Amino acid sequence: MENAITAALSKQLILARALDVAANNVANQTTAGFKSEHANFREYVSRVANPEGGDETVSLVSDADSYTDFTAGGLEPTNAPLDFAIDGDGFFGVSTNAGIQYTRDGNFQLNAFGELTTRDGALVLDDTSSPILIDPEIGPILMSREGELQQDGIPIAKLGVFKFEDQSVLQRTGANRFATDAEPTGEARAVVRQGFIEISNVSPMVAMTNMIEIMRAYESAAQVIETSSELARNAVQTLTEA
Numbered sequence: 580m581e582n583a584i585t586a587a588l589s590k591q592l593i594l595a596r597a598l599d600v601a602a603n604n605v606a607n608q609t610t611a612g613f614k615s616e617h618a619n620f621r622e623y624v625s626r627v628a629n630p631e632g633g634d635e636t637v638s639l640v641s642d643a644d645s646y647t648d649f650t651a652g653g654l655e656p657t658n659a660p661l662d663f664a665i666d667g668d669g670f671f672g673v674s675t676n677a678g679i680q681y682t683r684d685g686n687f688q689l690n691a692f693g694e695l696t697t698r699d700g701a702l703v704l705d706d707t708s709s710p711i712l713i714d715p716e717i718g719p720i721l722m723s724r725e726g727e728l729q730q731d732g733i734p735i736a737k738l739g740v741f742k743f744e745d746q747s748v749l750q751r752t753g754a755n756r757f758a759t760d761a762e763p764t765g766e767a768r769a770v771v772r773q774g775f776i777e778i779s780n781v782s783p784m785v786a787m788t789n790m791i792e793i794m795r796a797y798e799s800a801a802q803v804i805e806t807s808s809e810l811a812r813n814a815v816q817t818l819t820e821a
Contacts, residue, residue, distance in 0.1 A: 594793055594796055594797045595797070596618065597618035597645075597793050598790065598793050598794065598797070600616050600617070600618050600645055601618075601786060601789050601790040601793055603616065604616060604781045604786045604789075605781070605783070605786045605787065605790065607755070607779055607781060608779050608781040608783050608786060609778075610684070611684045611685070611686045611755075611776040611777060611778065611779070612664075612682060612683030612684030612685065612686075612755060612776070612779070613652075613683075613684070613755055613779035613780070613781060614647050614648060614649055614650075614683065614780055615647070615648045615779075615780055615781045615786070616645050616646070616647050616648070617645060617646055617647075617648060618644075618645045619645065619646065646747070647746075647749070647751065647757075649746050649749075650780050651667075651683075651777065651780065652683075652777045652778040652779055652780040653777070653778050654666060654775045654776070654777055655775060655776055655777075656774060656775055657776055658774045659774060660719060660720045660773065661687045661688055661695070661720065662685060662686055662687065662773070662775060662776050663685035663687065663722075663738060663771050663772065663773055663775070663776075664771070664772045664776050664777040665683060665685065665740055665767075665769045665770075665772075665777065666769060666770045666771070666772050667767065667769030667770060668740075668742050668767045668768050668769050669740035669741055669742045669767030669768075670682060670683055670740070670741050670742075670743075670757070671683070671684075671685055671703060671704075671738065671739065671740065672703075672704040672708060672739045673696075673697055673701035673702060673703055673704060673756065674701060674702040674710065675701045675756070677758065678758065679704070679708065679758075680701070680752055680756040680757060681741060681743075681756060681757045681758070681759075682697070682755055682756045682757070683777050684697065684755050684756075684776075685771075685775075685777065686698055686776055687703055689713060689715060692712075693712050693713050693714055693715065694710050694711065694712060694713075695710070695712075695713060697754075699754055701754075701756075703739075704739045705737055705739050706738070706739045706740075708739060709736075711728070711735070711736040711738070712735070712736075713728070713730070713735065714730070717730040717731055718730050718731045720773075721773070722771065722773040725737075726738060726740075726770070726771050738771050740767040740769050740771060741763035741767065742763055742764060742766065742768075742769075743759070743761065743763060743764060744764045744765065748760075748761040
């Protein structure tokens with residue numbers, strides 16, 4: 580009984596983490612460039628006594644981990660000149676206080692110094708990993724077929740698109756970004772489209788269904804704890820009455 584309670588409590592802790600992951604997916608189903616996260620579980624089957632007689636089969640989690648689904652989301656037109664979407668492989672590079680990080684969210688803006696930034700102020704990098712400076716007084720920003728940003732027909736920078744052959748090296752950092760100690764590998768096979776954003780790859784229906792399944796599994800673990808606790812109480816009562 581004690582082992583069943585311990586295992587069920589362990590399962591609840593892991594399921595609580597999985598519920599956080601699922602809830603984060605649901606919360607970011609409209610976040611540009613967001614990549615969904617999924618929890619993996621390794622389970623074993625155990626049997627505990629049923630107070631009504633016989634054994635009850637329960638599924639218990641031994642350990643778990645998570646992975647990111649880097650499948651591309653669809654492209655949504657915005658017609659905003661500082662919105663960009665990667666059609667293909669790769670990530671935009673941004674400079675943060677914690678170093679260079681990577682994102683698929685191309686919803687950019689200009690700061691007071693004319694630097695191209697993310698919505699939370701991280702500097703967007705060009706193909707040489709340098710910040711991109713734009714003078715809004717010169718004229719509108721246009722992108723050439725070669726992917727260069729131009730003003731008045733003059734190239735000013737090329738948006739950096741950084742590729743990783745093994746995307747599992749990318750670790751979530753928050754703010755819809757990823758970090759890694761690994762260097763980008765090769766040239767990304769991608770086209771950057773101006774006036775578009777990449778939508779989240781979260782499927783609302785799948786995300787909600789996953790949350791419901793996790794909640795049911797959590798309730799099942801709670802039932803194991805309740806059943807085992809009842810057996811323990813009955814056993815103590817039997818001993819005291821003997």
